[in-house]
Amino acid sequence: MRWGDDVAIVGLGHTEFSTDSGRSELQLAVEAVTAALREAEIRPADVDGLATYSIDYNAEVDVFESIGGRDLKFFSRVDYGGGAACAPLQQAAMAIKTGVAEVVVCYRAMNERSNYRFGAGSNPAGGRSSARSIGWLHTSLGMRTPAAGLGMAMRRYMHLYGATSEDFGRIAVTARKHAATNPLARFYGRPITMDDYMASRMIADPFRLYDCCQESDGAVAVVVTSAERARDLPSTPVFVRAAAQGICDHQGVMWNFYRDDISWASESALVARQLYEQSGLAPADIDAAILYDHFGPTVLQSLEAYGFCGRGEAKDFIKDGAIEVGGRLPVNTNGGQVGEAYIHGMNGVAEAIRQLRGVAANQVAGAKNVLVTAGLGVPTSGAILGV
Amino acid sequence: MTNALRPALSKDFDFFLDGLEQGRFLVQRCNDCQATRYPPGPMCPECNSLKWSAQPLSGAGEIYSFVVHHYPPIPPFETPLPIVLADMAEGVRIMAPFGGGADTLHVGAPVQLEFRPDGKTGFQPWFKPAETRS
Numbered sequence: 001m002r003w004g005d006d007v008a009i010v011g012l013g014h015t016e017f018s019t020d021s022g023r024s025e026l027q028l029a030v031e032a033v034t035a036a037l038r039e040a041e042i043r044p045a046d047v048d049g050l051a052t053y054s055i056d057y058n059a060e061v062d063v064f065e066s067i068g069g070r071d072l073k074f075f076s077r078v079d080y081g082g083g084a085a086c087a088p089l090q091q092a093a094m095a096i097k098t099g100v101a102e103v104v105v106c107y108r109a110m111n112e113r114s115n116y117r118f119g120a121g122s123n124p125a126g127g128r129s130s131a132r133s134i135g136w137l138h139t140s141l142g143m144r145t146p147a148a149g150l151g152m153a154m155r156r157y158m159h160l161y162g163a164t165s166e167d168f169g170r171i172a173v174t175a176r177k178h179a180a181t182n183p184l185a186r187f188y189g190r191p192i193t194m195d196d197y198m199a200s201r202m203i204a205d206p207f208r209l210y211d212c213c214q215e216s217d218g219a220v221a222v223v224v225t226s227a228e229r230a231r232d233l234p235s236t237p238v239f240v241r242a243a244a245q246g247i248c249d250h251q252g253v254m255w256n257f258y259r260d261d262i263s264w265a266s267e268s269a270l271v272a273r274q275l276y277e278q279s280g281l282a283p284a285d286i287d288a289a290i291l292y293d294h295f296g297p298t299v300l301q302s303l304e305a306y307g308f309c310g311r312g313e314a315k316d317f318i319k320d321g322a323i324e325v326g327g328r329l330p331v332n333t334n335g336g337q338v339g340e341a342y343i344h345g346m347n348g349v350a351e352a353i354r355q356l357r358g359v360a361a362n363q364v365a366g367a368k369n370v371l372v373t374a375g376l377g378v379p380t381s382g383a384i385l386g387v
Numbered sequence: 388m389t390n391a392l393r394p395a396l397s398k399d400f401d402f403f404l405d406g407l408e409q410g411r412f413l414v415q416r417c418n419d420c421q422a423t424r425y426p427p428g429p430m431c432p433e434c435n436s437l438k439w440s441a442q443p444l445s446g447a448g449e450i451y452s453f454v455v456h457h458y459p460p461i462p463p464f465e466t467p468l469p470i471v472l473a474d475m476a477e478g479v480r481i482m483a484p485f486g487g488g489a490d491t492l493h494v495g496a497p498v499q500l501e502f503r504p505d506g507k508t509g510f511q512p513w514f515k516p517a518e519t520r521s
Contacts, residue, residue, distance in 0.1 A: 133397040137426055140394075141512070142470045142484040144461045148454050152472055156452035159494040205455035205467070257472050258426070258480055262452065 003278045007093040008230040008237035009385065011040025011223030012353050017186060017341030020114040021217035028219035029058040029109035030066040036221040037067070041234050042103055049074035049095050049104030051088035053344060055081050056108055063107065074101040078245070078381070080253060082294060085345025085374030087381040090243035092224040102225060108346040109219030117215060131253065138255060147204035147212055147295060149254035150377050154297045155206055157263035161312035163300060165206065169197035170318050171296040172210040172338060178325065179335025182361040186216065187339045211296045213337035220346035222353065236387060238356045241281070241369065243383040244274035253378050265298075268305035268373065271382040275371070276307070279384045283307040286384070287367040288355050289329055290348035291376075293336040298376045299323070303331075306371060306382075325362045333362045345374050349383070356387045399427045402441045408509040410502040413441040414479050425479040444481070446500035447517065448473035451480060453492055463506075471514045473498050483512045491516035 013035025015021065015028050037044055044067040050060045054077040064072050074095045078087035085108075092104035143149060157163055176192045179185035192210060200209040230237040246267040250259035259266070276282060283306065291302040300314035308329055309317040317323075323331035334340045334351035341347050352370040354360040367387075374381040393404055403426075406413030416423050417431040418438035430437055456468045469485040469492055483500065485492060497517035502510035 129397050130399075133400050134426055136394050136396055137400070137403075138482065141482050142456060142461065142464050142468050143482060144456070145459070148456045148470060151454040152452050152470070155454055156494070159452070202455070202457045202467075204457060257482055262472075 001278065002280055003093075003240070003242055005239040005241065005386075006227045007096050007224060007240045008227045009222050009224055009240065009353055010230050010233045010235050010237055011036040011038075011042065012221075012350055013037070013039060014220040014347070014350055015218050017184060017216050017218035017343065017347065018113075019186070019217060021111055025109050025111050025115070026058050026062055026066065028111070028217070029063050029107055029221070032109060032219035032221035033063060033105050033107050034067055036105060036223045039235060040223040042223060042225070044068045045070045047103050047105055048072060049092060049101030051076045051091040051104055051106045053077060053081070053084040053088070053108055054079040055084070055344070056110070058107070058109055074104060080375065080379040082292060082344040082375030083378035083380040085292060085348065085381060086243055086372055086383040087245055087374065089222070089224065089240055089349065089383050090245060090381060093240045093243050096224065096226050102229065104224045105221055106224060107219065107221040108344055110343065111217045112215040112342070113217050134252070143255065145204060146254045147207050150295050150298060151204040151207045152255070152257065153262045153301075153377060154295075157300065158206060160263055161315065163315045165198065165208070166194070167300070167315040167318070168206070168208070168211055168297040169194050171293075171299050171323070172197050174324055175293065175296055175332055175336040175339040176210070178333050178362050179339025182335050182340060184361070185335040185340040186214070187335060207295055207297065210338070213294050213342040216341040216343060218341055218343050218347070220343055220350050222349060236357055238353050239386050241384045241386045242275040242278035243381070244271045244278065245379070245381045246270035246274075247379045251379060256377060263301070264311065265301045265305045265376050267378075267380045268302060268376055268382070271373070271380055272306045275382055275384050279369075279386075281369055281384060285369050286329065286371045287369055288333055288352075288364045289331050289371040290334070290336075290352050290373065291331055291371075292345050292348065292373045293332060293338050294342070294375060296336070296338050299331060301376055302373055306373065325364060330362075330364050333360055333364060345372075348372050352385045356385055399429050403427045404509070406441065406443065407512070410510040411443040412446070412481065412500055412512050413443055414477065415439040416442045423478050425481060442477070444479070444500065445476050448475040448481070448498050448500070448514075450492070450494050450496045450498055452494060453485065471498060473514060483514045485515075486513045487516040
């Protein structure tokens with residue numbers, strides 16, 4: 001079903017991104033939420049919906065109480081860590097389209113670096129007994145980290161298509177190049193060379209240190225409302241032209257080990273099909289892409305799953321600088337999660353909004369449609385935002 | 388059957404833990420459509436039957452993919468730890484740590500499961516290089 005431009009993002013707020021925020025996650029959340037509302041010129045009392053990730057530790061009641069909310073009609077959470085990144089937008093759009101809510105704030109706030117280490121080699125399967133059992137199984141067999149899980153998929157990809165460490169390095173160098181000129185980025189002013197990349201230590205071979213995003217502290221919030229209401233608000237509305245979720249056969253959480261071809265992100269391809277159908281757009285219409293890079297090499301899988309090149313062709317697609325600002329498809333113009341910060345993809349949503357407003361640090365001239373994606377290799381989501 | 392030393396898992400994993408205690412890697416075979424499945428689960432995804440029998444793997448397989456875990460430390464394993472995903476003779480894919488040298492670690496190489504005492508009440512499955520293809 002074609003969505004049309006009837007839902008818009010009208011406010012964006014975020015904290016700084018750091019390795020130690022020095023304040024509570026709830027404070028980060030409400031700082032970002034109220035910043036987004038101020039920008040939108042919408043009063044907290046008008047918020048009637050909240051949407052976030054299941055993995056977010058801030059309860060809706062606490063966020064709502066802190067901002068001085070009145071009547072909350074819609075509150076929704078989506079599971080699977082960074083796979084949720086674009087799903088709150090989808091939840092918000094559906095709530096607004098059906099009239100369930102009129103002003104929905106999507107947020108993600110975390111002290112993932114200073115409070116706890118997300119990638120510390122424990123089992124991240126969470127509290128559901130079925131997931132916990134599979135998690136135990138993999139843990140007992142030595143599979144402890146997302147890096148190892150996705151490294152397994154990318155090793156198979158290398159075997160099938162001849163991708164090399166140097167191909168992975170191009171993605172890392174590009175991300176750090178973009179981050180180097182983005183004042184918000186953790187690695188602002190700190191580009192790396194291919195030699196730096198090749199000399200960096202192995203984390204989960206084939207993944208090196210510079211392939212891995214690092215846990216961060218920070219928060220991002222966006223305000224979503226109807227296009228009709230957006231007309232009376234000060235900011236340039238950024239339309240939610242499409243938003244979708246995906247789980248496929250033999251779906252795992254960072255480990256899709258039991259499907260026929262683990263090198264192909266079928267859940268991302270499922271999201272892609274829905275996004276292009278809802279928006280009426282094609283890959284060639286996308287001016288920039290924010291492709292979830294918990295691990296940089298998975299950008300290769302995303303380029304293929306979202307239809308920018310054929311299967312196995314992504315390593316050639318990126319060779320001539322195509323994913324740099326100024327290239328055919330600028331990717332992760334903020335530096336991505338590898339270069340800017342790892343806020344489970346919500347900082348990618350923020351970057352898409354900045355690109356469409358024309359205020360990004362590394363601006364893509366005339367960007368009209370931006371693809372944003374969520375965690376690859378997990379139950380996932382994506383969105384096409386546009387002006 | 389339960390054991391106080393066992394991890395608190397879904398009941399669907401009981402047979403699998405029983406197998407490890409006996410030094411066997413058990414997978415499920417559907418009593419209705421005969422499809423073999425892994426990892427453990429209550430229902431056959433092929434025919435939705437709830438009837439199944441446990442079947443031990445012969446242990447013969449071929450490397451489908453692998454990763455070498457370097458960081459962070461993951462006790463009780465020593466790092467770097469190669470972890471192998473292998474397609475088994477019975478048609479299922481399983482994962483286990485790999486106890487062979489780096490020269491034998493490549494996609495398509497034949498492997499064989501072996502069971503080492505886990506220091507508690509059961510056995511830890513490991514892959515080792517196999518002489519010939521299964």
